[in-house]
Amino acid sequence: MNSATMIDSATFRRVLGHYPTGVCVVTASAEDGAPVGMVVGSFTSVSLDPPLVAFFPAKSSGSWPRIQQIGRFCVNVLASDQQPLCRQLAAPGPDKFAGVSHRVSDNGSPIIDNVVAWIDCSLHAVHEAGDHYIVLGEVVALEVERPDRPLLFFQGNYGEFSLLA
Template identity: 75%
Template structure:
């Protein structure tokens, strides 16, 4: 079997962009009480027993090494009206949390106000996967805060889910 690839990265991204993903913010707090956050569109449940979730940060991420060093994190599932929160957390700079209300999870990680749900985790494992990592988190607590429509990423844009009757 051959490993010959007959497409480029732009084609790969374009084709997979036809699959919508939810938008989450992964948060943690450093020892000096500095909150850290990164936007991920690649989050999934993995296992019920033990309860595990996963996300896939790029190896080029500047936030992921800081979250990894903390060893615990909270996944915040954004609602469709939280696009400004998404943009702010995704942006560069140290002031990602300015004006974004949040409370501490049992693990001390930020739970952003008005998210649909949150999943509090301890770091279980990290595996290399091409130009990304596969991060497994062991779930220690979780809850639905606001049952709303999720923020979705689809074909390079943000949007929301609409139910068909």
């Protein structure tokens, strides 16, 4: 019996919504220099040797094919005070980077100002996985910009993390 027929998508999302995820913006620069980006809540470290990270864009994403074609990207870890920026960059449209302050990494990808951290990558591999892709990036540079609270997504809402005393 196929497990996909036994689990409905609403139950799957509800149950997995109990696991908090960080919120990142994956960015790249198009040939004309215009920034391209997508918000992801599915980012993880994969390997130390070589240094690899992964994220999981939906096959329906309009931004992912453009980033894939560019062949390099930067993962920008958003801070808890960057929820409005997250909403702006998650919206479809060509002007979603309007007013977004950023600089370009040595690898050519946008680093958004005031993020918690950034991880600059070259595209390593892409694998199909159901209705998503598994994207592996080889890390070429990374840095903590400001040691602040990251933006989290939990049970359909945004929040932040605080350490217990």
